[in-house]
Amino acid sequence: MAFDPHREDYQRMALRFVRTLDGQEADDALRAFARFGRxxxxxxxxxxxxxxxxxxxLMADAAHLIDYELPFADDADAEGIVSRAHTLLxxxxxxxxxxxxxxxxxxxxxxxGFEPFYAFxxxxxxxxxxxxxxxxxxxxxxxxxxxxxxxxxxxxxxYLRWLASLASKALICGHNHAAVDACERLLAxxxxxxxxxxxxxxxxxxxxxxxxxxxxxxxxxxxxxxDRPRRPQDAWLQLSRCALAYKQxxxxxxxxxxxxxxxxxxxxxxxxxxxKELPDGVFARLALPPxxxxxxxxxxxxxxVLLQEGRDRRGRxxxxxxxxDEVAKELSPRERRELDEFRDAQAQDGRDExxxxxxxxxxx
Amino acid sequence: xxxxxxxxxxxxQRQRRGRGLSDAAYAELLLAVRHDPERFAGAPQDESxxxxxxxLDRYAASVGADESRDDEExxxxxxxxxxxxxEACAAILRQDPSCVDARLCALIARDLDPDxxxxxxxxxxxxxxxxxxxxxxxxxxxxxxDVLCRxxxxxxxxxxxxxxxxxxxxxARKSALELLRLSPLDCLGxxxxxxxxxxxxEDEPGFEALVARFGGRGDAWQGLARLILLFKLAxxxxxxxxxxxxxxxxxxxxxALLRPVYVEPYMPxxxxxxxxxxxxxxxxxxxxxxxxxxxxxxxxxxxSVPGMxxxxxxxxxxxxxxx
Numbered sequence: 001m002a003f004d005p006h007r008e009d010y011q012r013m014a015l016r017f018v019r020t021l022d023g024q025e026a027d028d029a030l031r032a033f034a035r036f037g038r039x040x041x042x043x044x045x046x047x048x049x050x051x052x053x054x055x056x057x058l059m060a061d062a063a064h065l066i067d068y069e070l071p072f073a074d075d076a077d078a079e080g081i082v083s084r085a086h087t088l089l090x091x092x093x094x095x096x097x098x099x100x101x102x103x104x105x106x107x108x109x110x111x112x113g114f115e116p117f118y119a120f121x122x123x124x125x126x127x128x129x130x131x132x133x134x135x136x137x138x139x140x141x142x143x144x145x146x147x148x149x150x151x152x153x154x155x156x157x158x159y160l161r162w163l164a165s166l167a168s169k170a171l172i173c174g175h176n177h178a179a180v181d182a183c184e185r186l187l188a189x190x191x192x193x194x195x196x197x198x199x200x201x202x203x204x205x206x207x208x209x210x211x212x213x214x215x216x217x218x219x220x221x222x223x224x225x226x227d228r229p230r231r232p233q234d235a236w237l238q239l240s241r242c243a244l245a246y247k248q249x250x251x252x253x254x255x256x257x258x259x260x261x262x263x264x265x266x267x268x269x270x271x272x273x274x275x276k277e278l279p280d281g282v283f284a285r286l287a288l289p290p291x292x293x294x295x296x297x298x299x300x301x302x303x304x305v306l307l308q309e310g311r312d313r314r315g316r317x318x319x320x321x322x323x324x325d326e327v328a329k330e331l332s333p334r335e336r337r338e339l340d341e342f343r344d345a346q347a348q349d350g351r352d353e354x355x356x357x358x359x360x361x362x363x364x
Numbered sequence: 365x366x367x368x369x370x371x372x373x374x375x376x377q378r379q380r381r382g383r384g385l386s387d388a389a390y391a392e393l394l395l396a397v398r399h400d401p402e403r404f405a406g407a408p409q410d411e412s413x414x415x416x417x418x419x420l421d422r423y424a425a426s427v428g429a430d431e432s433r434d435d436e437e438x439x440x441x442x443x444x445x446x447x448x449x450x451e452a453c454a455a456i457l458r459q460d461p462s463c464v465d466a467r468l469c470a471l472i473a474r475d476l477d478p479d480x481x482x483x484x485x486x487x488x489x490x491x492x493x494x495x496x497x498x499x500x501x502x503x504x505x506x507x508x509x510d511v512l513c514r515x516x517x518x519x520x521x522x523x524x525x526x527x528x529x530x531x532x533x534x535x536a537r538k539s540a541l542e543l544l545r546l547s548p549l550d551c552l553g554x555x556x557x558x559x560x561x562x563x564x565x566e567d568e569p570g571f572e573a574l575v576a577r578f579g580g581r582g583d584a585w586q587g588l589a590r591l592i593l594l595f596k597l598a599x600x601x602x603x604x605x606x607x608x609x610x611x612x613x614x615x616x617x618x619x620a621l622l623r624p625v626y627v628e629p630y631m632p633x634x635x636x637x638x639x640x641x642x643x644x645x646x647x648x649x650x651x652x653x654x655x656x657x658x659x660x661x662x663x664x665x666x667x668s669v670p671g672m673x674x675x676x677x678x679x680x681x682x683x684x685x686x687x
Contacts, residue, residue, distance in 0.1 A: 113664060115661035115664070115665060173661060174659035175597070177566050177596075178597075178598050209565060247532045247535065249535060305658070309531040309658055310654050311478055311653075313475075318478055318529075319531060321479075
């Protein structure tokens with residue numbers, strides 16, 4: 001279960017709305033709730049009641065713009081989308097300065113560099129924890145057990161996202177132990193792992209080449225109550241396993257993990273051949289159907305830290321080059337040609353990296 | 365690798381075995397061989413070492429002339445010297461197929477991707493291993509003291525470095541520690557590979573054990589590895605101290621880190637450099653390149669630490685480099 005901004009926005013308001021129905025006849029309550037659902041779909045801006053709700057709603061709109069619309073927009077539209085999203089975030093923060101998601105997303109755009117943003121997340125985590133826990137305590141006092149525990153979860157969700165963002169930035173910054181620690185805290189807070197911290201943790205453990213840690217994680221994942229099929233396993237775990245086997249020189253096992261990914265995901269060979277690197281979602285990891293082509297694209301993009309490491313004359317990183325060569329064996333010459341053309345076209349747009357051919361110039 | 369010196373040592377060692385000389389007599393013989401090795405040379409293995417020495421000299425002379433070449437000339441000269449060396453090695457191997465060093469140089473001169481190089485080196489290691497089992501110098505002696513063992517040790521050191529280059533850091537660490545156990549003299553610097561691998565794996569106990577083992581005798585690799593390790597472990601104050609230490613001890617160390625250069629493949633092992641000198645820092649940064657790139661903001665952090673950019677600029681001024 002990933003975090004979907006609009007779904008959570010709806011859940012927050014629906015939970016509050018349900019509380020107003022207490023004491024009504026069952027049929028009336030059902031009809032009222034159906035009306036609420038229709039209203040959310042048609043005129044959701046009218047529904048928020050409190051500043052906190054309005055703030056979350058605006059932030060959810062901004063998140064949708066940045067994470068779900070911007071990647072598919074033309075250059076001409078991109079600027080407008082970004083500017084609309086920032087206006088929404090500013091408005092969200094003026095209504096609820098404690099809106100942790102909005103604060104995090106605004107800073108993600110303002111702070112230049114990976115390390116300063118990581119430092120911001122590190123510095124802010126305690127304050128966010130206290131705020132979310134306070135809201136969580138309040139939620140726990142409201143309504144019956146089922147509603148109050150769901151309300152408590154929603155109150156904590158921004159902190160979970162903050163920590164998940166901290167973990168993934170730690171991984172990108174090369175603080176792999178710190179990434180593992182942040183994931184451990186997430187899993188302790190939320191054993192259902194709504195933030196999918198286990199994905200980031202698998203990548204960090206593979207970076208640390210910690211085979212025991214990866215075994216232990218796999219065992220824990222096996223015991224989790226997850227809202228996705230058990231088999232095939234998620235791409236993050238499989239790619240981490242594959243990277244570790246490659247690093248341990250066990251190419252037969254690495255091949256078998258790669259085969260697992262190819263069997264478990266549609267169009268996997270093309271995705272693994274292209275190894276596209278995308279910007280991370282600013283709200284959270286994109287909410288995508290489990291085992292879909294898009295999910296693998298996101299997993300491969302996050303696995304860039306494994307794929308692009310080490311020297312390879314084509315500038316792809318040693319593991320990345322091996323993965324590419326392996327999947328290429330299963331592609332027809334025509335498929336390869338098309339994928340190469342696609343990649344070249346993207347490189348022309350300046351969105352891809354160049355090779356690493358030797359050059360004698362200082363600063364190469 | 366000092367091929368001429370090993371040519372001399374090989375001849376002297378063979379003569380000693382043949383004649384059963386005492387230590388004192390061997391010392392005298394060594395002087396005589398060094399003065400005129402050709403007089404004593406006889407075995408085809410001696411000849412291979414002499415030929416390889418000359419081939420490596422030609423290779424080094426071509427690398428030395430790169431400074432005056434433009435990019436196009438450089439790429440052409442590079443291609444030429446690599447294929448010339450391969451041909452020279454092939455000629456040596458036709459006469460003396462047992463020459464591990466010629467095979468090693470020929471492999472490196474093929475300029476392969478690290479994965480391909482690794483598989484080839486492992487094959488070579490299997491063939492070279494028996495020399496280590498019949499090491500001269502008695503029980504407990506470091507195999508480096510037997511000149512016939514050195515090619516096998518060089519292959520092992522090349523494997524350690526290639527593990528590091530192909531981002532197999534646990535393998536790099538393990539194989540470097542194994543080489544250190546096998547040859548504690550560590551004339552090939554396996555400790556440098558181990559230090560960098562520990563830094564990348566955020567293995568502080570492993571790194572500290574390595575430092576303790578060498579009695580705190582540091583070098584550019586150790587200084588660089590410590591600062592990378594502490595930065596990765598998110599201990600900025602300690603990382604700043606490590607950076608200050610690296611800057612103080614390594615001549616031009618910060619400049620080397622801020623302005624990395626491409627370094628030609630080691631042929632066949634790490635070139636000798638002055639301790640804590642600029643050339644040593646250049647090699648350390650080159651070997652750590654993939655590890656530094658993996659910490660994307662490390663270099664900008666170094667630049668942000670007060671005094672570091674100034675230190676690099678001052679070194680550049682003194683040395684006539686652009687900064």
